[in-house]
Amino acid sequence: MKFIQSVRVRLTLWYIFILGCTLTLFSMLVYYQMSRSLYKSVDHKILTISEVIASSLSPHSNSVFSDIERDLAKKVGRQPTAKFIQLLDRSGNIGGKSLNLRNKRLPVSYKALQNAAKGVITYETKEVFGEPLRIITYPVKRKGTGIHSIVQVATSLSGVKETLTQLLFILFSIVPLALIIASIGGIFLANKVLKPINEINRITREITSKNLELRVPKPATHDELSQLVETINGMIQRLEESFKQIQQFTADASHELKTPLTILKGEAELALRKERPPEEYRAYLRSSLEEINRMTRLVQDLLVLSRADTGRLALHREPINLATLINSCFDQCRFLVEDRDVQLTYHCQADAWVIGDKYRLKQMLFNLVENAIKYSKQKGKVVISTAQNGKFVNLLVKDEGVGIDSKDIPYIFDRFYRVDKSRSREAGGTGLGLSICKWIAEAHGGRITVQSTPGLGSCFTVWLPKSQAPSNVAEGGKGDEV
Numbered sequence: 001m002k003f004i005q006s007v008r009v010r011l012t013l014w015y016i017f018i019l020g021c022t023l024t025l026f027s028m029l030v031y032y033q034m035s036r037s038l039y040k041s042v043d044h045k046i047l048t049i050s051e052v053i054a055s056s057l058s059p060h061s062n063s064v065f066s067d068i069e070r071d072l073a074k075k076v077g078r079q080p081t082a083k084f085i086q087l088l089d090r091s092g093n094i095g096g097k098s099l100n101l102r103n104k105r106l107p108v109s110y111k112a113l114q115n116a117a118k119g120v121i122t123y124e125t126k127e128v129f130g131e132p133l134r135i136i137t138y139p140v141k142r143k144g145t146g147i148h149s150i151v152q153v154a155t156s157l158s159g160v161k162e163t164l165t166q167l168l169f170i171l172f173s174i175v176p177l178a179l180i181i182a183s184i185g186g187i188f189l190a191n192k193v194l195k196p197i198n199e200i201n202r203i204t205r206e207i208t209s210k211n212l213e214l215r216v217p218k219p220a221t222h223d224e225l226s227q228l229v230e231t232i233n234g235m236i237q238r239l240e241e242s243f244k245q246i247q248q249f250t251a252d253a254s255h256e257l258k259t260p261l262t263i264l265k266g267e268a269e270l271a272l273r274k275e276r277p278p279e280e281y282r283a284y285l286r287s288s289l290e291e292i293n294r295m296t297r298l299v300q301d302l303l304v305l306s307r308a309d310t311g312r313l314a315l316h317r318e319p320i321n322l323a324t325l326i327n328s329c330f331d332q333c334r335f336l337v338e339d340r341d342v343q344l345t346y347h348c349q350a351d352a353w354v355i356g357d358k359y360r361l362k363q364m365l366f367n368l369v370e371n372a373i374k375y376s377k378q379k380g381k382v383v384i385s386t387a388q389n390g391k392f393v394n395l396l397v398k399d400e401g402v403g404i405d406s407k408d409i410p411y412i413f414d415r416f417y418r419v420d421k422s423r424s425r426e427a428g429g430t431g432l433g434l435s436i437c438k439w440i441a442e443a444h445g446g447r448i449t450v451q452s453t454p455g456l457g458s459c460f461t462v463w464l465p466k467s468q469a470p471s472n473v474a475e476g477g478k479g480d481e482v
C-alpha cells in the first residue's frame with residue numbers, strides 16, 4: 001500500500017480512471033449512435049422497396065410476382081439482393097413471393113396482420129432461416145376498398161451485426177491501448193512535475209542547526225513549486241536568525257555572568273591570601289554581596305525573558321487604574337533617589353484605566369524610572385505622568401538626563417544592549433530592563449516608544465489600550481501630585 005501513498009502513483013491512477021470513464025462513455029455513445037443509424041437505414045431501405053412494390057400493384061391485381069420483381073429491378077436499377085419479398089391478401093394468405101424464398105415463407109405475426117388491418121406499418125426482427133431478418137409488413141391501400149393487400153419485405157441483418165461487432169472490437173482494443181499510452185504519459189508527466197519536490201526533499205533533509213545557511217535552489221518556473229521553495233527558504237532564514245539570536249543571547253548571558261563571578265573569585269582569593277583584620281573581611285563580604293545581588297537580578301531578568309519567549313509567562317489580567325499603580329510604585333522608586341540629587345514627581349489622571357497584569361506593569365514602570373534616575377544629571381527632574389491618546393492611555397517617564405544618541409535608539413530595546421556598558425554596570429544594570437519593558441508593553445497589546453535629545457533628556461512613552469472603568473468604581477477627582 002506504500003506504493004499508493006506516492007503522489008506520482010495517485011495522480012497517474014486518477015488520470016487513468018478519469019480517462020477510462022470518459023473513453024468508455026464515448027465508446028458507448030458511438031456504438032449506440034452507429035447501431036441506431038444502421039438499423040434506421042435498413043428500415044428505410046425495406047420501406048422504400050415496399051412502397052415501390054405497393055405502387056406497382058395494379059388496382060385489379062392480376063400482376064404475377066415475377067412482373068413485380070422485374071418492375072422493381074427496373075425501378076431500383078438492379079435486382080434487389082438478399083431481400084425476401086412476400087405478397088399477402090388481407091387475411092394473410094400468401095399471394096406471391098420472390099424466387100429466392102423458394103419453398104420457404106416469411107413468418108407473419110398476428111400483431112403485424114392486426115396492424116396492417118388498421119393500415120399501420122410494422123417492423124419486426126426475427127431469427128428466420130438461421131439468420132436475423134428485419135421484416136416490414138406494409139399494408140397497401142386502395143381508394144374506397146381499404147386495405148387491398150399486404151407487402152412483406154425482409155432483409156438480413158447479418159451485415160449490420162457484423163459491422164457492429166467490428167466496431168465493438170475496434171472500441172474494445174482502442175480504449176485499453178489509449179489507457180496504456182495515457183498511463184505511460186501520466187507517469188512521465190507526474191515524474192517531470194514532481195522532480196523538483198525530490199530535490200526540495202533532499203536539501204531540506206540535509207539542513208541541521210550546523211548548516212542553516214543552506215537554501216533550496218529556486219526553480220526557474222513561477223508556479224506553486226517555486227512558491228513552496230520560497231516559503232521553505234523563508235522558514236529556514238527565520239530559523240537561522242532565531243538560532244543566531246539564541247547563540248548571541250547565550251554568549252552575552254554567559255559573559256554577563258562571568259564578570260561578577262571573576263570579581264567574586266578574585267576578591268575571595270585576595271581575602272584568603274593572608275590573615276586580615278575583621279574590618280577588611282567585612283569590606284570583602286560587602287563587595288561580594290553587591291556582585292551576588294547583580295547576578296541574582298541578571299538571573300531573574302533572564303528567567304523572565306526565557307519564560308516570555310516560550311510563552312510560559314501568563315498575564316493575570318484585571319482592570320487597573322494607572323494612578324493607583326503609579327502611586328504604589330512610587331514608594332518603591334523613592335529609595336532609588338535617596339543617594340541621588342534627583343527630583344522624582346508624578347501627576348496623573350484618575351480615569352486612566354487599562355486591563356493588565358499589575359505585577360508586570362509595576363515591573364515595567366520600575367525599570368523605566370530606574371533608568372531615568374540612573375541616567376539623570378545632578379539636580380535633574382524625573383516626571384511620571386499619564387495621558388489619554390485616542391484608543392490608548394499613555395504612561396510617560398520623562399527625565400532630564402544624558403539622553404540617547406539617535407543612532408543608538410533602534411537598539412536600546414535589544415537584549416544586553418547598553419550605550420555605555422561600564423556606566424550601566426556601575427549602576428547595577430544588566431542591559432535587559434528595556435527588553436523586558438518592550439515585552440510587557442507588547443504582551444498588553446501596546447508598544448513602547450522613546451524620544452530623546454542627547455544632553456537634554458529622554459521621554460519613554462508606553463502605549464496601552466484604554467479600558468472602561470469597572471462599574472463598581474466611582475469616578476475619582478484629579479490625580480495626586482508629589
Ligand SMILES: Nc1ncnc2c1ncn2[C@@H]1O[C@H](COP(=O)(O)OP(=O)(O)O)[C@@H](O)[C@H]1O
Pocket residue numbers: 367371372375399401402403404412417418419420424425428429430431432433434435458
Ligand atoms: N532614561 C535613559 N536615558 C539615557 N539612556 C537610557 C535611558 N534608559 C535607557 N537608556 C540606555 O539604554 C540602555 C538599555 O537600557 P536597559 O535595557 O534598561 O539596560 P540597563 O539599564 O541595565 O543598562 C542603557 O544601557 C542606556 O544606555
Ligand SMILES: [Mg+2]
Pocket residue numbers: 367370371429430431432433434
Ligand atoms: Mg535598566
